Amino acid sequence: MALTHYEDFEPGIRLSLGPRRITMDEIVAFARQYDPQPMHTDPEAAKESLAGGLIASGWHSCGIVMRMIADGFILASTGQGAPGIEEVRWLRPVRPGDDLTLTVEVLERRPLRSRPEIGMVRFRMVLANGAGEDLLQQTNWVMFRRRDPGREAEVPASTAARGHQGATPDLPEARPSPDHARFLDDLVPGETASLGTYRFTPEEIVTFARAYDPQPFHVDAEAARRSLFGGLCASGWHTAAVWMKLMVAHWERQRQAALSLRLPVPSLGPSPGFRDLKWLKPVFASDALTYAVRIVEARPSASRPGWGLVTQHSTAVNQHGEPVFAFTGTVMWQRAPAA
Template sequence: MRTFEDLPPGLTETFGPLTVSKDDVLTFAREYDPQPFHVDEIAAKDSFIGTLIASGWHSCSLNMRLFADGLILNSSSMGSPGIDEVKWLKPVRPGDTLRTRMNVLESRVSKSRPSLGLVRFHFDMLNQADETVLTQTNWVMFATRDAEPFTGGRNALTAAADALPGAVPAREVPPVSANPFFEDLVVGGTDELGSYTFTPEDIVSFARQFDPQRFHVDAEAAKDSLFGALCASGWHTASVWMKHMVGHRDRIRDYALSHGQRPARLGPSPGFTNLKWLKPVYAGDTITYRSTVTAKRASASRPGWGLVFHHNTGTNQNGEEVFAFDGMVFWERRD
């Protein structure tokens, strides 16, 4: 069992390999990210990449699985408060064999809970050609070697994380265009994407495949963890955001087609920053997802497209923000 003390700055390890099949790509994308270039080989030929590729959130989940099997499942991990940055540098294609190279950047003991340490990692996920397909930087919490057993409780994580925000006030949602092209997008405009209730079965199913830490797969074991009860993997929370974003775009597409309009297209995303899992998502929680346009600019490299920046959140039934990140996506301009 590896503890905080076993993860000093400068430590480097490589985990894997893991081969991604076509069925893997399609199964994840159909559930969480059914954009054409992830689920339809013919439609993918007309995309930026020109072939079927895995969802970026699938790539992140695969990196989590490699990290879990290589280190986390044999450690005193207490979960992660979020992700500093992810860059999707090259697409993951069916048949790719992946491994991830981990490097410990820094570490420190929690100010409010000395039996808990925080370790900052950088990951480079590589394919069989040694091409970097994903980079990721984030903190993970680990118990120290002499830590007493944690007594579970829903307030324990707040005490351990030094500065977690509380409830956020409800925000007025300004109207946006029914079928926005790049030029129509209003900075500050917010879309409500929909809500989702996390069931124990869904939480365990996702976690067994991508993040099988005890507090995600075993309700009894979770009681003695920092979280105090069964809770969703952060990558599950994020993937459900993507599912609702695609569903929202599908509704806009259907509206445009029913009114004789051509729907605006979205391209791929280069990555994201500042992903924060602010509070655990427990079994039975209902999360409402929103997306706000924060900036936009014309693309210098891709004529006919713009790059749109957006801030995304998930709020539980108690009005508490549990999830947030800053993303970017290519967005079609008007002809």
């Protein structure tokens, strides 16, 4: 059965995609561009990390999932993009040589009342390796054109009431963040830092999209003009990967500042995932996004002595000051050594 329109995505449908082998070279290439941490770029240094060896960036694994569903059904459908991601859980690392498979399940659907020609379909996706171990779980809505916009689709009451995205979290009052790296115990909720500004060129938008999200509105300027977006725009995963790129650069500046003050420097570990990622407005060619991050919570880990979990809320605004991107994520952070 061809899955092309909203009406074709009946709740309960399951698809199996792959396998798709991931290589060391592509792990390192993505990480050098967007997530240049040693556990993703240096096989020897990665052995000394919490991961115990070279692993793919979590954002790389999300890009791979996007490419697998694009090739599996999105490109042959009337897909119109996604408003965001409810949740991604990175359960185990993606390692070189893994043969990746993806299970996609349709959970529910509903018409978009503000645009009767569009319907929303909610998916759960599970990425696994060749040993059958789950590596990533993702839940999100995708927009598709309706074959019959005049016919009102049945909407479960729970879905209609809930909507497609989580509410904006209650955030602690913003305060400036010190400009040097600190251990988890010294972090204060509300501390906010600017990560910098990044301009999305048409060339980079197309290059990223051809690799991970080759939908027409990301790779073809003329097709993009005829889409809901009205112009060439970056993949949402591209905007997220750039956040990671700027975040790593910010951390390196903080690390160097601590070293210059002759202070001990903590280590960061992998992230277990994120939630409530929202692509609020399209990021068009030549848009300049300014990213920021605010600490929401810092707490010790119950399972890993000497480590803790830091929850951060990250945002981006474009050159007009319009919010375009936001999510809440968690990262493992080293605690101060015992005195």
